[in-house]
Amino acid sequence: xxxxxxxxxxxxxxxxxxxxxxxxxxxxxxxxxxxxxxxxxxxxxxxxxxxxxxxxxxxxxxxxxxxxxxxxxxxxxxxxxxxxxxxxxxxxxxxxxxxxxxxxxxxxxxxxxxxxxxxxxxxxxxxxxxxxxxxxxxxxxxxxxxxxxxxxxxxxxxxxxxxxxxxxxxxxxxxxxxxxxxxxxxxxxxxxxxxxxxxxxxxxxxxxxxxxxxxxxxxxxxxxxxxxxxxxxxxxxxxxxxxxxxxxxxxxxxxx
Numbered sequence: 689x690x691x692x693x694x695x696x697x698x699x700x701x702x703x704x705x706x707x708x709x710x711x712x713x714x715x716x717x718x719x720x721x722x723x724x725x726x727x728x729x730x731x732x733x734x735x736x737x738x739x740x741x742x743x744x745x746x747x748x749x750x751x752x753x754x755x756x757x758x759x760x761x762x763x764x765x766x767x768x769x770x771x772x773x774x775x776x777x778x779x780x781x782x783x784x785x786x787x788x789x790x791x792x793x794x795x796x797x798x799x800x801x802x803x804x805x806x807x808x809x810x811x812x813x814x815x816x817x818x819x820x821x822x823x824x825x826x827x828x829x830x831x832x833x834x835x836x837x838x839x840x841x842x843x844x845x846x847x848x849x850x851x852x853x854x855x856x857x858x859x860x861x862x863x864x865x866x867x868x869x870x871x872x873x874x875x876x877x878x879x880x881x882x883x884x885x886x887x888x889x890x891x892x893x894x895x896x897x898x899x900x901x902x903x904x905x906x907x908x909x910x911x912x913x914x915x916x917x918x919x920x921x922x923x924x925x926x927x928x929x930x931x932x933x934x935x936x937x938x939x940x941x942x943x944x
Contacts, residue, residue: 692732692777692781693728693731693782694735694782695734695736696738696770697718699738700744709750713888716750718751720790720891728794730797730798731783735757740761741763761773767836770782770832778829782827784849791819791821795904796818804826808862809827809852810826812849814853814863815863817872818871821878822876838851876907882921883921885921894910
């Protein structure tokens with residue numbers, strides 16, 4: 689297997705509980721995300737990875753109904769969750785996608801795969817040139833294994849690829865630049881109620897026209913016609929969760 693997509697999802701989000709099971713025009717946000725990822729030309733399999741907490745049972749049931757492989761692992765050590773899930777299938781590359789990205793554009797995943805150099809350990813949009821919510825990361829399995837063995841900060845265990853970013857001297861890293869300039873400040877992620885309102889409006893608009901395969905350019909055109917929509921969630925900062933994790937950092941013991 690060359691490309692395994694691992695979608696990180698759980699029901700216990702503190703800012704927007706059960707966001708992965710919220711409905712957007714007849715389907716859950718997670719189902720829409722899965723379907724959009726599956727449009728990629730290069731993906732071999734999509735797996736959802738969650739934690740062993742009991743409140744994730746509805747999510748596990750949904751994936752079972754959709755015929756999507758699901759893995760349940762550590763709640764706090766997300767890095768271990770990724771590694772243990774990937775180890776089951778031992779892919780050459782892991783594509784990391786988080787469940788708060790229901791506007792995911794599969795074309796950019798294909799772009800990343802096609803641009804990724806053979807010696808690259810980790811590829812991501814390092815310059816944040818994509819809207820928040822179109823995040824893509826590709827990490828070689830061997831690099832993930834190294835991170836799993838060596839990362840010791842709690843922030844690096846929670847945020848799977850942070851150790852790589854903190855130690856660029858240990859890895860070959862490649863940037864993925866958005867082909868559309870000047871849109872990196874847009875917020876299309878799903879973390880707050882206001883985000884859900886904006887994304888719901890976007891889905892309703894396109895599905896009312898029978899268009900499920902809407903892409904980034906379509907969204908930009910719609911928002912240009914209705915600029916007031918972007919004000920709905922503009923007060924929130926990017927990567928608030930990461931900043932909080934770093935502020936509360938500590939060294940953790942692992943069984944590696």
